[in-house]
Structures are given as C-alpha cells and as structure tokens.
Amino acid sequence: MTDTSSPISAAQRKSALRGAALAHRDALEIDDRLEWDPLIAERVLALPAFGESAGPVSAYWPMGSEADPRPIAEGLHAQGLPLCLPAIVAKRMLFRRWAPYEPIVPGGFGTLVPQPAQPEAVPAILIVPLAAFDRRGYRIGYGKGYYDAKLTELGDVISIGIAYAAQEIDAVPDEAHDRRLDWIVTERETIRCG
Template sequence: MRARFKVLRAAIPAAEAEAAARAVAQTAPSFLNRLAQNAGLAPQQAPVALYCALPGEFDAAPLLGALAALGFLTLLPCAAAKATPLVFRRWRPGEPLASGRFGLSEPPPEAPALTPKILLAPLLAFDGEGGRLGFGGGYYDATLAALRAGGALLAAGGLAFAVQRARDLPVEKHDAPLDFVITEHQILDFMGDSCACSSSAM
C-alpha cells in the first residue's frame, strides 16, 4: 500500500501540487485559528508544528508562512532515533535551517524547543475515520502518543492531496489517529466539536 500511494503521489504534476499548497494556505488558517479560539488561546499561545516537505510530500511552507503572518508560533520537527518522539523547535520563514537525519531540513539546535498545541503531519494516505498511513519510521505515532499523554495537544492533523484518501487503511494498536485532515478540496474534521467543512474553492 505504501508503494502504491508513493506512485500515486509522485504522479501529481508540479503545478497542481503548488496550486494545492497555495489553496490550503488560504483556507486552513481560519480552521486552525478556530481550534485555538475554542480552547481560549490567541495565536501566539498556540504553537503549530508543521514540517519541511520531502520530494512528493504536500508542501507545508505556504501554510507555515500564512500562520506566521497571523502571529502563530510556527515549529518544525527535529528527528532523533527511530520511533522516538520528535522535538519541535521554533522556526519562521527566512530563518536558517540545518541538515538533520534522512536529509531533512530542521531548525538549528539553538532554536528554542516548544511543545505544539496543534500538529500537522505529512502522510502517504488517510481514510475517512482519521487513519493515517505514514512512512514506517514510527516518529509521528510516538510523538502523538507522547503529546497526548502530556495533555497539552489540542489537535493533530495531516496535510495531504485529495487523491491520497484511501477507502480502508490497516490500523494497528500503535497507530495514532488524526483529529483532522486538510486537503486542497476539503477539511475532514473527526473531532465532532468543531465544524467540518468542504469547499470547492479549496
């Protein structure tokens, strides 16, 4: 299944992928701001963790820039040993990045580490019930388990192209579910306490 969705994702034309990222940057901030407001938090009190996209992944950079412009604290992950929780460090557009594990770009060690209130993860596939198919490293499963156990996380979601939706995903006990998924066409909200929405403009 991972191989199939890698091929499917790689077939998305670059121009289409860029348009999808721009669309999400226009529509997702209001949803994320509402999550913070529902918890009684201003943007600067609700750090949002995103990621630096690898080739083929949904590009989170436009959304990160939009959130930073609204006053959100924006974070990027730093990976350690396999299947261990990620550390998130503050990063804003224009600040330096260092080379991390697996060729990932991440904030330098001197950037302050913060605990995210909202987390957005990359993925290979998702389903209509919050299931997420990751890349097999276990980083996000371990991270979500740790953050949820600590009680600080408001919500965890995924960024994906609409074609990455699967009918049924194999879910195991250690697989951490998502609270929402944002695509270029809709926001799937699995929490039930905030408005799920779909828009042809996205």
C-alpha cells in the first residue's frame, strides 16, 4: 500500500508546537514567574546593546503568562532611553512613544497600547515576546507574523527575545520569512544567537 499523505509543513509543525508551548508556559507557577521577571530584567539591562544605542527601545505590554518586560522598561526609562510600544493598526505593526505609568488603551489581540495621539517612533532595539525559542534565535510567536515582518522592514535593528528557560525547545521549524533574534534572555542565561 502506498502512503499518499503529504508531509507536514513547517507552518503546521509550528502551529502544533505553538499550542503546546503556550499551554506549557501557562502552566508555569505565577510565583516562579514573578521571581524570574526581575532576573530577566537584570540580564537584559546588562546587555551591551543599550550602551551602543540612544533608542528608542520597543517593549511590549505583557499578555497572560508572557515574560513581563515592564521592569526592563522602567530600568531603561531611568537610564534616559526613550521607549515605545507596538500597536497593530490596519493589519500593520507600528510603534508609539510611551513611558512607564503613561496611559494605555486596549489595542486588540488582548494587548494594551499607547494612546493613538502619541507620536510614532522607529525603534533601534526591540524586546520581543515569544511562545517558544531555540538556541539559533528562532521563535514561535502567536502566528500572525507581525514581528517577523517588522524586523524585516526595519532592517538593522537589535532584537531581544525574553522568555522563561522552560520555553526552550530543540528546534523551531523556521521558514523563509522568519527572522532570527539577536539575543534571547531567560532567568537563567543570556544567549547570543547566530
């Protein structure tokens, strides 16, 4: 008998891994995550990239069980670096200026974003959320491709993925449009990718 089934595509493998990765991250104890977020922030703030850049730096507003970049944003703000947050407008990611404790509004996909009146910014460094990662610097996000498209559009920017060590997998099924991160930082280590 001949096997007529088609091979599973990278996108299908990634989709299956995404569901498992999000469930695994959601199962991490909140007390552990609250302990790990400041450790991640300490590692990120020690990266040499911030000494080389005057910003702006894009963070993100955390959703659910994501690693929380707010301690990083507060540290960068204290250093005088300008910040911004992403917003999806007309199916395109853009960035608006923001500083800790400034008002934010619902932005779709369960996110919070700066008010629409805030000026747009072009970040030099992006702090990127993820569901899973591998040591090559590839990530699994939420499947919409906004970060990959924006990293391609921006070109020569520094990308830093933040995650919990438990989110590491052996290999992310990467596709041609996927952009590798420059750094991945967890509560345990700082990984220089590529």
